[in-house]
Amino acid sequence: MICYKQEHLIKMVEEAKVLTKKGKVAKYIPALGEADPSTLAVAIYTGEQDCMYAGNIDEVFTLQSISKVLTLALALMDRGSDYVFQRVGMEPTGDPFNSISKLETSIPSKPLNPMINAGALAVTDMLVGNTLKDKLERVLNFIRKLTGNKNISYNPVVAQSEFETADLNRSLCYFMRQHGIIESNIEQLIDLYTKHCAIEMNCNDLAKLGYVIGNEGRGPNANENIIPLEVARIVKTFMVTCGMYNASGEFAINVGIPSKSGVSGGILGSVPHGVGIGIYGPALDDKGNSIGGLRLLELLSKQYNLSIF
Known part of the structure; x- marks a missing residue:
């Protein structure tokens, strides 16, 4: 087993933090624009009782696009892979995460x-539940x-901020409903989507979340399968091919850890066979990834030989 050392993590955070001056917080979502761009933190979880960590570890942040990993896992558990992938593809894209262009040119017209x-x-439209409240609670x-944290919830201020600035996402939804990809009421779907992004x-x-995905769906108790093995495998594959927006290929070469980023500055890392990484650094590069977080993951990968390739 790899022996992670606190002093290594502290030095890596100090080195990567220099880059935060070159990034910018996500001001297009007003509530996210209030974050301190100099913040940088990392936690590593290996299934032991506590995480090893460095940096501003007490900072709380919203998942944003990291929640896409979790709703995908839940939809696969709810509906099965055949249903899900009849409506959503499996191919990476070089376009920005909010692009509509591929919907217009792909046949059939699915994401x-x-x-x-x-x-x-x-x-999100596939999640099972009788009401919006039921789906969010699931x-x-x-x-x-x-x-393992019963107190996790969503930030209503961030959710409302996103809901009020979600016109592009509404456009995506209307286009997909026209082509039979989604069926829900658009405003209710946007409401659910912005709330799970604001968790x-x-x-x-x-890091503990990443541990379960990396550990083939099992929690710290080896007998507990929280996510089916096949679902965990599918999710990790998407994290490798599509998890870092349109920088995923370069990230795979330089870092090689299945990861998913969000525009809040969070990055989820899941090293196969049970190492979870949680990073927060709200200063973003021009592709929407944490600029300090990317450097931190590169340093971690090289120090501990974590690349899957």
Whole structure:
């Protein structure tokens, strides 16, 4: 087993933090624009009682696009892979995460993968529940079980901020409903989507979540399968091919850890066979990834030989 050392993590955070001056917070969602761009933190979880960590570890942040990984897992558990992938593709895209162009040119007109906004909206439409409240509670309870934290909820201020600025996502939804990809009421779907994107936690929670995905769906108790093995495998594959927006290929070469980023500055890492990584650094590069977080993952990967390739 790899021996992770606190002093290594502290030095890596100090080195990567220099880059935060070159990034910018996501001001297009007003509530996210209030974050301190100099913040950088990391936690590593290996299934022991506590995480090893460094940096501003007490900072709480919203998942944003990281929640796409979790709703995909839940939709696959609810509906099965045949149903899900009849409506959402499996291919990476070089376009920005909020692009509508591929919907217009693809035949059939379905999102290329579940990690772009269009695909995540289609996946959200698949979640089982009688009401919006039921569906949101199922997502929350799933995440609470993955992290072992019963207090996890969503940030209503961030959710409302996103809901009020979600016109592009509404456009994606109307286009997909026209082509039979989604069926829900658009405003209710946007409401659910913005709320699961606004689920908040700290790096410790995120690392524990990543541990379960990396550990083939099993929690720290080896007898507990929270996510079916095949679902965990599918999710990790999408994290490798599509998880870092349109920088996923370069990230795979330089880092090689199945990961998913969000525009809040969070990054989820899942090293196969049970190492979870949670990172928070709200200063973003021009592709929407945490600029300090990317460097931190590159340093971690090289120090501990974590690349899957």
